[in-house]
Amino acid sequence: MxxxxxxxxxxxxxxxxxxxxxxxxxxxxxxxxxxxxxxxxxxxxxxxxxxxxxxxxxxxxxxxxxxxxxxxxxxxxxxAAMHRGTQSQAHRLALLEAQLADVARHAQELELPAELVLRRLSKIMGGS
Amino acid sequence: MxxxxxxxxxxxxxxxxxxxxxxxxxxxxxxxxxxxxxxxxxxxxxxxxxxxxxxxxxxxxxxxxxxxxxxxxxxxxxxAAMHRGTQSQAHRLALLEAQLADVARHAQELELPAELVLRRLSKIMGGS
DNA sequence: CCATGTGTATTAATACAACAATACACATGC
DNA sequence: GCATGTGTATTGTTGTATTAATACACATGG
CATH class of the missing domain: 1.10.10.10 (Winged helix-like DNA-binding domain superfamily/Winged helix DNA-binding domain)
Incomplete structure:
Protein backbone atom coordinates (compact mmCIF):
# COMPACT_ATOMS: atom_id res chain seq x y z
CA MET A 1 0.00 0.00 0.00
CA ALA A 80 -6.34 -6.49 11.88
CA ALA A 81 -7.96 -9.75 10.82
CA MET A 82 -10.80 -9.10 13.25
CA HIS A 83 -11.97 -6.30 11.02
CA ARG A 84 -12.89 -8.54 8.14
CA GLY A 85 -14.31 -6.43 5.38
CA THR A 86 -16.70 -3.56 5.61
CA GLN A 87 -18.60 -2.73 8.76
CA SER A 88 -22.36 -2.38 8.70
CA GLN A 89 -23.82 0.91 7.58
CA ALA A 90 -25.17 1.54 11.04
CA HIS A 91 -21.73 1.02 12.54
CA ARG A 92 -20.15 3.38 10.04
CA LEU A 93 -22.84 5.99 10.47
CA ALA A 94 -22.15 5.97 14.20
CA LEU A 95 -18.67 7.28 13.45
CA LEU A 96 -20.27 10.40 11.97
CA GLU A 97 -22.81 10.90 14.74
CA ALA A 98 -20.87 13.36 16.90
CA GLN A 99 -19.93 15.48 13.93
CA LEU A 100 -23.52 15.60 12.72
CA ALA A 101 -24.66 16.62 16.18
CA ASP A 102 -22.19 19.50 16.08
CA VAL A 103 -23.51 20.62 12.71
CA ALA A 104 -27.05 20.55 14.07
CA ARG A 105 -26.10 22.57 17.13
CA HIS A 106 -24.25 25.19 15.13
CA ALA A 107 -27.07 25.45 12.60
CA GLN A 108 -29.46 26.10 15.44
CA GLU A 109 -27.23 28.79 16.92
CA LEU A 110 -27.12 30.34 13.46
CA GLU A 111 -30.91 30.03 13.17
CA LEU A 112 -30.55 28.34 9.82
CA PRO A 113 -33.51 26.30 8.56
CA ALA A 114 -32.78 22.58 8.39
CA GLU A 115 -33.78 22.38 4.74
CA LEU A 116 -31.17 24.95 3.75
CA VAL A 117 -28.38 23.09 5.52
CA LEU A 118 -29.47 19.78 4.05
CA ARG A 119 -29.61 21.19 0.54
CA ARG A 120 -26.12 22.64 0.88
CA LEU A 121 -24.64 19.42 2.25
CA SER A 122 -26.36 17.46 -0.48
CA LYS A 123 -24.73 19.65 -3.09
CA ILE A 124 -21.28 19.24 -1.54
CA MET A 125 -21.60 15.47 -1.27
CA GLY A 126 -22.98 15.09 -4.74
CA GLY A 127 -20.14 17.02 -6.28
CA SER A 128 -17.40 14.95 -4.71
CA MET B 1 -28.29 38.71 29.67
CA ALA B 80 -21.49 45.86 18.38
CA ALA B 81 -23.92 48.27 16.74
CA MET B 82 -22.37 47.45 13.39
CA HIS B 83 -23.94 44.03 13.58
CA ARG B 84 -27.48 45.29 13.44
CA GLY B 85 -29.80 42.36 13.44
CA THR B 86 -29.48 39.07 11.67
CA GLN B 87 -27.01 38.47 8.87
CA SER B 88 -28.19 37.14 5.53
CA GLN B 89 -28.78 33.43 5.21
CA ALA B 90 -25.94 33.15 2.73
CA HIS B 91 -23.58 34.81 5.18
CA ARG B 92 -24.64 32.52 7.99
CA LEU B 93 -24.44 29.44 5.82
CA ALA B 94 -20.86 30.35 4.96
CA LEU B 95 -19.97 29.89 8.63
CA LEU B 96 -21.00 26.23 8.31
CA GLU B 97 -19.24 25.59 5.01
CA ALA B 98 -15.96 24.19 6.31
CA GLN B 99 -17.73 21.88 8.72
CA LEU B 100 -20.03 20.58 6.00
CA ALA B 101 -17.03 19.92 3.77
CA ASP B 102 -15.50 17.84 6.56
CA VAL B 103 -18.67 15.82 6.93
CA ALA B 104 -18.68 15.15 3.19
CA ARG B 105 -15.05 14.01 3.21
CA HIS B 106 -15.55 11.71 6.18
CA ALA B 107 -18.69 10.23 4.69
CA GLN B 108 -16.77 9.43 1.54
CA GLU B 109 -13.97 7.75 3.48
CA LEU B 110 -16.65 5.73 5.24
CA GLU B 111 -18.26 4.90 1.89
CA LEU B 112 -21.60 6.03 3.19
CA PRO B 113 -24.28 6.95 0.65
CA ALA B 114 -25.18 10.63 0.67
CA GLU B 115 -28.87 9.90 1.17
CA LEU B 116 -28.19 8.01 4.39
CA VAL B 117 -26.14 10.84 5.86
CA LEU B 118 -28.74 13.41 4.85
CA ARG B 119 -31.56 11.41 6.38
CA ARG B 120 -29.65 11.05 9.64
CA LEU B 121 -28.80 14.74 9.83
CA SER B 122 -32.37 15.64 9.01
CA LYS B 123 -33.58 13.54 11.91
CA ILE B 124 -31.11 15.13 14.32
CA MET B 125 -32.00 18.66 13.26
CA GLY B 126 -35.69 18.02 13.30
CA GLY B 127 -35.60 16.67 16.83
CA SER B 128 -33.86 19.67 18.28
C1' DC C 1 26.57 -13.31 9.55
C1' DC C 2 25.04 -8.97 8.26
C1' DA C 3 22.89 -5.47 5.68
C1' DT C 4 18.41 -3.84 5.58
C1' DG C 5 14.09 -3.36 6.90
C1' DT C 6 10.51 -3.15 10.66
C1' DG C 7 8.45 -0.44 14.96
C1' DT C 8 9.52 2.22 19.24
C1' DA C 9 11.52 3.74 23.77
C1' DT C 10 13.58 7.81 25.47
C1' DT C 11 14.64 12.40 25.89
C1' DA C 12 14.19 17.11 24.73
C1' DA C 13 12.25 21.40 22.73
C1' DT C 14 8.50 24.11 22.03
C1' DA C 15 4.10 25.84 22.43
C1' DC C 16 -0.32 26.38 24.43
C1' DA C 17 -4.13 26.55 27.79
C1' DA C 18 -5.81 27.48 32.07
C1' DC C 19 -5.41 29.18 36.53
C1' DA C 20 -4.07 32.32 40.29
C1' DA C 21 -3.19 36.59 42.46
C1' DT C 22 -2.68 41.40 41.96
C1' DA C 23 -3.34 45.83 40.64
C1' DC C 24 -5.18 49.22 37.71
C1' DA C 25 -8.50 52.46 34.96
C1' DC C 26 -12.96 53.70 34.37
C1' DA C 27 -18.14 54.49 35.17
C1' DT C 28 -22.22 54.35 38.03
C1' DG C 29 -25.08 55.40 42.01
C1' DC C 30 -25.75 56.36 46.68
C1' DG D 1 -16.32 61.04 48.00
C1' DC D 2 -16.63 56.29 48.00
C1' DA D 3 -18.30 51.71 47.53
C1' DT D 4 -19.34 48.88 43.84
C1' DG D 5 -19.47 47.46 39.46
C1' DT D 6 -17.20 47.01 34.75
C1' DG D 7 -12.89 44.98 31.75
C1' DT D 8 -7.88 44.23 31.60
C1' DA D 9 -2.83 44.21 32.06
C1' DT D 10 0.81 41.71 34.38
C1' DT D 11 3.42 37.99 36.21
C1' DG D 12 4.07 33.50 37.46
C1' DT D 13 2.93 28.61 37.77
C1' DT D 14 1.13 24.27 36.37
C1' DG D 15 -0.11 20.75 33.36
C1' DT D 16 -0.40 18.99 28.90
C1' DA D 17 0.16 18.24 23.84
C1' DT D 18 2.83 17.91 19.85
C1' DT D 19 6.74 17.21 17.32
C1' DA D 20 11.48 16.19 16.80
C1' DA D 21 16.20 13.79 17.35
C1' DT D 22 18.53 9.93 18.62
C1' DA D 23 19.43 5.32 19.51
C1' DC D 24 17.91 0.75 20.12
C1' DA D 25 15.73 -4.16 19.67
C1' DC D 26 14.08 -7.20 16.58
C1' DA D 27 12.98 -9.92 12.18
C1' DT D 28 13.92 -10.87 7.44
C1' DG D 29 16.56 -12.48 3.45
C1' DG D 30 20.42 -13.20 1.03
Whole structure:
Protein backbone atom coordinates (compact mmCIF):
# COMPACT_ATOMS: atom_id res chain seq x y z
CA MET A 1 0.00 0.00 0.00
CA UNK A 2 1.26 3.38 -0.99
CA UNK A 3 2.16 6.14 1.46
CA UNK A 4 -0.23 8.43 -0.38
CA UNK A 5 -3.33 6.82 1.11
CA UNK A 6 -3.18 9.39 3.88
CA UNK A 7 -4.21 12.97 3.28
CA UNK A 8 -2.09 14.89 5.75
CA UNK A 9 -2.60 18.59 6.32
CA UNK A 10 0.40 19.80 8.37
CA UNK A 11 -1.18 23.24 8.77
CA UNK A 12 -4.41 21.95 10.26
CA UNK A 13 -5.20 22.57 13.89
CA UNK A 14 -5.79 18.86 14.28
CA UNK A 15 -2.62 17.00 15.32
CA UNK A 16 -1.03 14.97 12.56
CA UNK A 17 -1.02 11.72 14.49
CA UNK A 18 -4.74 12.09 15.13
CA UNK A 19 -5.45 12.84 11.49
CA UNK A 20 -3.82 9.52 10.63
CA UNK A 21 -5.68 7.54 13.30
CA UNK A 22 -9.06 8.92 12.28
CA UNK A 23 -8.46 8.29 8.61
CA UNK A 24 -7.44 4.74 9.43
CA UNK A 25 -10.65 4.27 11.38
CA UNK A 26 -12.77 5.41 8.46
CA UNK A 27 -10.81 3.77 5.66
CA UNK A 28 -10.93 0.43 7.45
CA UNK A 29 -14.58 0.71 8.42
CA UNK A 30 -15.43 1.67 4.86
CA UNK A 31 -13.48 -1.23 3.43
CA UNK A 32 -11.02 0.81 1.42
CA UNK A 33 -8.31 -0.83 3.51
CA UNK A 34 -8.91 -4.57 3.38
CA UNK A 35 -8.25 -6.96 6.24
CA UNK A 36 -4.68 -8.23 6.33
CA UNK A 37 -3.50 -5.51 4.01
CA UNK A 38 -0.02 -4.23 4.80
CA UNK A 39 0.25 -0.54 5.58
CA UNK A 40 3.06 1.70 4.35
CA UNK A 41 6.03 1.74 6.73
CA UNK A 42 6.39 4.60 9.18
CA UNK A 43 9.46 5.81 7.30
CA UNK A 44 7.65 5.73 3.97
CA UNK A 45 4.76 7.76 5.28
CA UNK A 46 7.07 10.12 7.13
CA UNK A 47 9.27 10.63 4.08
CA UNK A 48 6.37 11.10 1.68
CA UNK A 49 4.66 13.69 3.84
CA UNK A 50 7.84 15.23 5.26
CA UNK A 51 6.92 14.54 8.86
CA UNK A 52 8.67 12.75 11.69
CA UNK A 53 8.63 8.93 11.74
CA UNK A 54 7.69 8.98 15.42
CA UNK A 55 4.53 10.88 14.62
CA UNK A 56 3.44 8.10 12.29
CA UNK A 57 4.54 5.46 14.79
CA UNK A 58 2.42 7.09 17.44
CA UNK A 59 -0.62 6.95 15.17
CA UNK A 60 0.01 3.30 14.33
CA UNK A 61 0.46 2.51 18.01
CA UNK A 62 -2.87 4.07 18.92
CA UNK A 63 -4.58 2.24 16.06
CA UNK A 64 -3.12 -1.01 17.33
CA UNK A 65 -4.40 -0.30 20.84
CA UNK A 66 -7.84 0.27 19.34
CA UNK A 67 -7.63 -3.11 17.64
CA UNK A 68 -7.61 -1.63 14.16
CA UNK A 69 -4.12 -2.77 13.26
CA UNK A 70 -1.96 -5.76 13.96
CA UNK A 71 1.74 -5.76 14.29
CA UNK A 72 3.55 -8.29 12.12
CA UNK A 73 7.00 -8.54 13.63
CA UNK A 74 9.65 -7.67 11.12
CA UNK A 75 7.06 -7.01 8.45
CA UNK A 76 5.20 -3.94 9.61
CA UNK A 77 1.61 -3.08 10.44
CA UNK A 78 -1.43 -4.67 8.82
CA UNK A 79 -5.17 -4.22 9.08
CA ALA A 80 -6.34 -6.49 11.88
CA ALA A 81 -7.96 -9.75 10.82
CA MET A 82 -10.80 -9.10 13.25
CA HIS A 83 -11.97 -6.30 11.02
CA ARG A 84 -12.89 -8.54 8.14
CA GLY A 85 -14.31 -6.43 5.38
CA THR A 86 -16.70 -3.56 5.61
CA GLN A 87 -18.60 -2.73 8.76
CA SER A 88 -22.36 -2.38 8.70
CA GLN A 89 -23.82 0.91 7.58
CA ALA A 90 -25.17 1.54 11.04
CA HIS A 91 -21.73 1.02 12.54
CA ARG A 92 -20.15 3.38 10.04
CA LEU A 93 -22.84 5.99 10.47
CA ALA A 94 -22.15 5.97 14.20
CA LEU A 95 -18.67 7.28 13.45
CA LEU A 96 -20.27 10.40 11.97
CA GLU A 97 -22.81 10.90 14.74
CA ALA A 98 -20.87 13.36 16.90
CA GLN A 99 -19.93 15.48 13.93
CA LEU A 100 -23.52 15.60 12.72
CA ALA A 101 -24.66 16.62 16.18
CA ASP A 102 -22.19 19.50 16.08
CA VAL A 103 -23.51 20.62 12.71
CA ALA A 104 -27.05 20.55 14.07
CA ARG A 105 -26.10 22.57 17.13
CA HIS A 106 -24.25 25.19 15.13
CA ALA A 107 -27.07 25.45 12.60
CA GLN A 108 -29.46 26.10 15.44
CA GLU A 109 -27.23 28.79 16.92
CA LEU A 110 -27.12 30.34 13.46
CA GLU A 111 -30.91 30.03 13.17
CA LEU A 112 -30.55 28.34 9.82
CA PRO A 113 -33.51 26.30 8.56
CA ALA A 114 -32.78 22.58 8.39
CA GLU A 115 -33.78 22.38 4.74
CA LEU A 116 -31.17 24.95 3.75
CA VAL A 117 -28.38 23.09 5.52
CA LEU A 118 -29.47 19.78 4.05
CA ARG A 119 -29.61 21.19 0.54
CA ARG A 120 -26.12 22.64 0.88
CA LEU A 121 -24.64 19.42 2.25
CA SER A 122 -26.36 17.46 -0.48
CA LYS A 123 -24.73 19.65 -3.09
CA ILE A 124 -21.28 19.24 -1.54
CA MET A 125 -21.60 15.47 -1.27
CA GLY A 126 -22.98 15.09 -4.74
CA GLY A 127 -20.14 17.02 -6.28
CA SER A 128 -17.40 14.95 -4.71
CA MET B 1 -28.29 38.71 29.67
CA UNK B 2 -27.77 35.61 31.72
CA UNK B 3 -24.44 33.84 32.11
CA UNK B 4 -26.12 30.63 30.96
CA UNK B 5 -26.22 31.67 27.31
CA UNK B 6 -22.86 29.98 26.86
CA UNK B 7 -22.61 26.19 26.69
CA UNK B 8 -19.12 25.52 28.00
CA UNK B 9 -17.65 22.04 27.87
CA UNK B 10 -14.53 22.11 30.06
CA UNK B 11 -13.59 18.59 28.97
CA UNK B 12 -13.66 19.36 25.26
CA UNK B 13 -10.42 19.43 23.33
CA UNK B 14 -11.40 22.85 22.06
CA UNK B 15 -10.05 25.62 24.31
CA UNK B 16 -12.66 27.30 26.48
CA UNK B 17 -11.89 30.80 25.25
CA UNK B 18 -12.38 29.66 21.66
CA UNK B 19 -15.66 27.92 22.49
CA UNK B 20 -16.94 31.25 23.77
CA UNK B 21 -15.74 33.24 20.76
CA UNK B 22 -17.29 30.83 18.28
CA UNK B 23 -20.59 30.72 20.09
CA UNK B 24 -20.63 34.50 20.13
CA UNK B 25 -20.03 34.55 16.38
CA UNK B 26 -22.97 32.28 15.72
CA UNK B 27 -25.39 33.69 18.27
CA UNK B 28 -24.80 37.21 16.95
CA UNK B 29 -24.99 36.19 13.29
CA UNK B 30 -28.19 34.30 14.01
CA UNK B 31 -29.75 37.22 15.84
CA UNK B 32 -30.18 35.47 19.18
CA UNK B 33 -27.94 38.17 20.60
CA UNK B 34 -29.36 41.49 19.45
CA UNK B 35 -27.30 44.53 18.63
CA UNK B 36 -26.52 46.68 21.67
CA UNK B 37 -27.45 43.91 24.03
CA UNK B 38 -25.29 43.77 27.15
CA UNK B 39 -23.38 40.56 27.73
CA UNK B 40 -22.94 38.91 31.13
CA UNK B 41 -19.89 40.21 32.97
CA UNK B 42 -16.69 38.22 32.89
CA UNK B 43 -17.05 37.53 36.60
CA UNK B 44 -20.62 36.27 36.16
CA UNK B 45 -19.68 33.91 33.35
CA UNK B 46 -16.57 32.74 35.19
CA UNK B 47 -18.50 32.13 38.40
CA UNK B 48 -21.39 30.36 36.70
CA UNK B 49 -19.17 27.98 34.75
CA UNK B 50 -16.44 27.71 37.37
CA UNK B 51 -13.71 28.96 35.09
CA UNK B 52 -11.15 31.71 35.39
CA UNK B 53 -12.31 35.29 34.74
CA UNK B 54 -9.27 35.93 32.58
CA UNK B 55 -10.31 33.13 30.26
CA UNK B 56 -13.62 34.88 29.65
CA UNK B 57 -11.88 38.22 29.31
CA UNK B 58 -9.63 36.73 26.67
CA UNK B 59 -12.64 35.54 24.68
CA UNK B 60 -14.35 38.93 24.95
CA UNK B 61 -11.15 40.65 23.87
CA UNK B 62 -10.86 38.52 20.75
CA UNK B 63 -14.53 39.09 19.93
CA UNK B 64 -13.96 42.82 20.26
CA UNK B 65 -10.96 42.63 17.90
CA UNK B 66 -13.18 40.84 15.39
CA UNK B 67 -15.69 43.65 15.64
CA UNK B 68 -18.36 41.46 17.20
CA UNK B 69 -18.45 43.25 20.53
CA UNK B 70 -18.09 46.80 21.74
CA UNK B 71 -16.62 47.86 25.00
CA UNK B 72 -18.84 50.20 27.03
CA UNK B 73 -16.54 51.74 29.59
CA UNK B 74 -17.76 51.04 33.07
CA UNK B 75 -20.74 49.05 31.79
CA UNK B 76 -19.29 45.98 30.19
CA UNK B 77 -19.35 44.40 26.75
CA UNK B 78 -22.21 44.73 24.30
CA UNK B 79 -22.99 43.40 20.85
CA ALA B 80 -21.49 45.86 18.38
CA ALA B 81 -23.92 48.27 16.74
CA MET B 82 -22.37 47.45 13.39
CA HIS B 83 -23.94 44.03 13.58
CA ARG B 84 -27.48 45.29 13.44
CA GLY B 85 -29.80 42.36 13.44
CA THR B 86 -29.48 39.07 11.67
CA GLN B 87 -27.01 38.47 8.87
CA SER B 88 -28.19 37.14 5.53
CA GLN B 89 -28.78 33.43 5.21
CA ALA B 90 -25.94 33.15 2.73
CA HIS B 91 -23.58 34.81 5.18
CA ARG B 92 -24.64 32.52 7.99
CA LEU B 93 -24.44 29.44 5.82
CA ALA B 94 -20.86 30.35 4.96
CA LEU B 95 -19.97 29.89 8.63
CA LEU B 96 -21.00 26.23 8.31
CA GLU B 97 -19.24 25.59 5.01
CA ALA B 98 -15.96 24.19 6.31
CA GLN B 99 -17.73 21.88 8.72
CA LEU B 100 -20.03 20.58 6.00
CA ALA B 101 -17.03 19.92 3.77
CA ASP B 102 -15.50 17.84 6.56
CA VAL B 103 -18.67 15.82 6.93
CA ALA B 104 -18.68 15.15 3.19
CA ARG B 105 -15.05 14.01 3.21
CA HIS B 106 -15.55 11.71 6.18
CA ALA B 107 -18.69 10.23 4.69
CA GLN B 108 -16.77 9.43 1.54
CA GLU B 109 -13.97 7.75 3.48
CA LEU B 110 -16.65 5.73 5.24
CA GLU B 111 -18.26 4.90 1.89
CA LEU B 112 -21.60 6.03 3.19
CA PRO B 113 -24.28 6.95 0.65
CA ALA B 114 -25.18 10.63 0.67
CA GLU B 115 -28.87 9.90 1.17
CA LEU B 116 -28.19 8.01 4.39
CA VAL B 117 -26.14 10.84 5.86
CA LEU B 118 -28.74 13.41 4.85
CA ARG B 119 -31.56 11.41 6.38
CA ARG B 120 -29.65 11.05 9.64
CA LEU B 121 -28.80 14.74 9.83
CA SER B 122 -32.37 15.64 9.01
CA LYS B 123 -33.58 13.54 11.91
CA ILE B 124 -31.11 15.13 14.32
CA MET B 125 -32.00 18.66 13.26
CA GLY B 126 -35.69 18.02 13.30
CA GLY B 127 -35.60 16.67 16.83
CA SER B 128 -33.86 19.67 18.28
C1' DC C 1 26.57 -13.31 9.55
C1' DC C 2 25.04 -8.97 8.26
C1' DA C 3 22.89 -5.47 5.68
C1' DT C 4 18.41 -3.84 5.58
C1' DG C 5 14.09 -3.36 6.90
C1' DT C 6 10.51 -3.15 10.66
C1' DG C 7 8.45 -0.44 14.96
C1' DT C 8 9.52 2.22 19.24
C1' DA C 9 11.52 3.74 23.77
C1' DT C 10 13.58 7.81 25.47
C1' DT C 11 14.64 12.40 25.89
C1' DA C 12 14.19 17.11 24.73
C1' DA C 13 12.25 21.40 22.73
C1' DT C 14 8.50 24.11 22.03
C1' DA C 15 4.10 25.84 22.43
C1' DC C 16 -0.32 26.38 24.43
C1' DA C 17 -4.13 26.55 27.79
C1' DA C 18 -5.81 27.48 32.07
C1' DC C 19 -5.41 29.18 36.53
C1' DA C 20 -4.07 32.32 40.29
C1' DA C 21 -3.19 36.59 42.46
C1' DT C 22 -2.68 41.40 41.96
C1' DA C 23 -3.34 45.83 40.64
C1' DC C 24 -5.18 49.22 37.71
C1' DA C 25 -8.50 52.46 34.96
C1' DC C 26 -12.96 53.70 34.37
C1' DA C 27 -18.14 54.49 35.17
C1' DT C 28 -22.22 54.35 38.03
C1' DG C 29 -25.08 55.40 42.01
C1' DC C 30 -25.75 56.36 46.68
C1' DG D 1 -16.32 61.04 48.00
C1' DC D 2 -16.63 56.29 48.00
C1' DA D 3 -18.30 51.71 47.53
C1' DT D 4 -19.34 48.88 43.84
C1' DG D 5 -19.47 47.46 39.46
C1' DT D 6 -17.20 47.01 34.75
C1' DG D 7 -12.89 44.98 31.75
C1' DT D 8 -7.88 44.23 31.60
C1' DA D 9 -2.83 44.21 32.06
C1' DT D 10 0.81 41.71 34.38
C1' DT D 11 3.42 37.99 36.21
C1' DG D 12 4.07 33.50 37.46
C1' DT D 13 2.93 28.61 37.77
C1' DT D 14 1.13 24.27 36.37
C1' DG D 15 -0.11 20.75 33.36
C1' DT D 16 -0.40 18.99 28.90
C1' DA D 17 0.16 18.24 23.84
C1' DT D 18 2.83 17.91 19.85
C1' DT D 19 6.74 17.21 17.32
C1' DA D 20 11.48 16.19 16.80
C1' DA D 21 16.20 13.79 17.35
C1' DT D 22 18.53 9.93 18.62
C1' DA D 23 19.43 5.32 19.51
C1' DC D 24 17.91 0.75 20.12
C1' DA D 25 15.73 -4.16 19.67
C1' DC D 26 14.08 -7.20 16.58
C1' DA D 27 12.98 -9.92 12.18
C1' DT D 28 13.92 -10.87 7.44
C1' DG D 29 16.56 -12.48 3.45
C1' DG D 30 20.42 -13.20 1.03
Missing amino acids: DASIFAIQPTSAEPIYRQIVEQLRRLIAGGQLASGELLPSVRDVAGFHAINPMTVSRAYGIAETEGLLERLRGKGMAV | DASIFAIQPTSAEPIYRQIVEQLRRLIAGGQLASGELLPSVRDVAGFHAINPMTVSRAYGIAETEGLLERLRGKGMAV
